[in-house]
Every structure is written in structure tokens, then in C-alpha cells.
Amino acid sequence: MLDTEIRSxxxxxxxLPRLTEIYNHYVLATPITFDVEPVTVAGRRDWFDAHAPSGRYRLLVAEQDGVVLGYASSGRFRTKPAYxxxxxFSVYLAPERTGNGVGSLLYRRLLDELxxxxxxxxxxxxxLPNEAxxxxxxxxxxxxxxxxxEVGRKFGRYWDVQWFEREVDAA
Incomplete structure (x- = not known):
């Protein structure tokens, strides 16, 4: 019997190959990321290595039956020390897994770990637009x-980006 529970x-x-596959869907099919060319697994290695199992910069995956459904990360906001x-925060899900709580599972765990x-x-x-x-x-x-x-240009047009913030240490 298969284990159908989604775990983070x-x-x-x-x-990393599956994370790159998921990310490249958004590179090629959506304006959600401002990368305009697909990335390689080797090209994503530095990004992967910038995350750790503890500390501020985390990278979590959600999986079900051994298949990675998506990932969420907390990464460096800016490079200057005072930041x-x-x-x-970022979250990317396999396109067939959006809208069913996987992103919420990942964000809940990420906030708990931070x-x-x-x-x-x-x-x-x-x-924008991205109501979900x-x-x-x-x-x-x-x-x-x-x-x-109109901060980014992709697919022959300019896109707006809405910024959100949240206090973490008082949560």
C-alpha cells in the first residue's frame, strides 16, 4: 500500500534535479520568476548550497510517495551585513500540485523552523497578477x-511585483 501522506x-x-525541473516550469511558462532562460542542475548548485538544515536560510521540500511536489525557502534578502x-521567502510547486495545501504545509513548517x-x-x-x-x-x-x-520585463511585457513582509521573531 502506498503512503499518501504529504510530508515536508x-x-x-x-x-536538486526535481527542484530544477519544477523551477524551470515557471521560467518557461509564467512571469512568476524573472529568470528568462531555463537553469541547469549545475547552475542551481550554488543556490542549493546557500541553504542549510539549520539557521536562517532553509530549503524544504514537500513529498508524497517519494515524489517531490514542491519546495519553499528562506534565503538571503540582501548581501549587506545589516540585513x-x-x-x-519563496515557494514553487509542481504545476499539478497547486491549490491543494502544499504551499501552506511548506510555509507553516518553514516559519516553525525559523x-x-x-x-x-x-x-x-x-x-502580479497572482491571487493564489x-x-x-x-x-x-x-x-x-x-x-x-513594471520592474521586470518578460514575454515582451513589463510586470509589477507586490512586496509583502511579516515579523518572524515575535510570531
Whole structure:
């Protein structure tokens, strides 16, 4: 009998090909990421290595029956030292797994794991329009703080990005 429970766990290096596959869907088919060319597994290695099983920068996957359904991360917000207690959240799901709670599972676990990790604020950028992502962020206490108008050009047009923030260390 198959185990149909969806579980979250820290990402492993052997997940990187699947994480890259999921990400490349969004590169090729949506404006959600501003990468315009597919990335390679080797090209994503530095990104993967920037995350750790503990500390501020985490990378979690959701899996079911051994198949990775998506991932969420907290990563460096900016490189200057004074920003070190701020992180940027991201979530990417296999396109067939959106809208059924996988993103919520990942964000809940990510926020739980960041408790006590000396993270003060979390930020997230949402390419507009994207009602599902806006709802997800609001559900987890992120508040809209502004919109960068026409900040990225992809697919021959300009896109806005709405920014959200949330306090983490007082949660």
C-alpha cells in the first residue's frame, strides 16, 4: 500500500534535479520568476548550497510517495551585513500540485523552523497578477507593503511585483 501522506523535510542534494525541473516550469511558462532562460542542475548548485538544515536560510521540500511536489525557502534578502536578520521567502510547486495545501504545509513548517533562528523579518515578492500567492502570504501573516511597478520585463511585457513582509521573531 502506498503512503499518501504529504510530508515536508529538508531538501537533499539528490532533490536538486526535481527542484530544477519544477523551477524551470515557471521560467518557461509564467512571469512568476524573472529568470528568462531555463537553469541547469549545475547552475542551481550554488543556490542549493546557500541553504542549510539549520539557521536562517532553509530549503524544504514537500513529498508524497517519494515524489517531490514542491519546495519553499528562506534565503538571503540582501548581501549587506545589516540585513542578515531579514530573509526572503519563496515557494514553487509542481504545476499539478497547486491549490491543494502544499504551499501552506511548506510555509507553516518553514516559519516553525525559523523560530529561534534570529530572523526578524521575512519578505516575499509576488509577480502580479497572482491571487493564489497573495492569499497564501496573507494567510501566513504577511502584509502588503508596496508594489514595484513594471520592474521586470518578460514575454515582451513589463510586470509589477507586490512586496509583502511579516515579523518572524515575535510570531
Amino acid at each position: 523535510r529538508p531538501a537533499r542534494l539528490d532533490d 542578515e536578520t531579514s530573509v526572503e 523560530a529561534g533562528a534570529d530572523v526578524h523579518r521575512a519578505y516575499a515578492g509576488v509577480c 500567492s497573495q492569499r497564501l502570504h496573507r494567510r501566513f501573516g504577511f502584509q502588503p507593503i508596496g508594489v514595484y511597478r
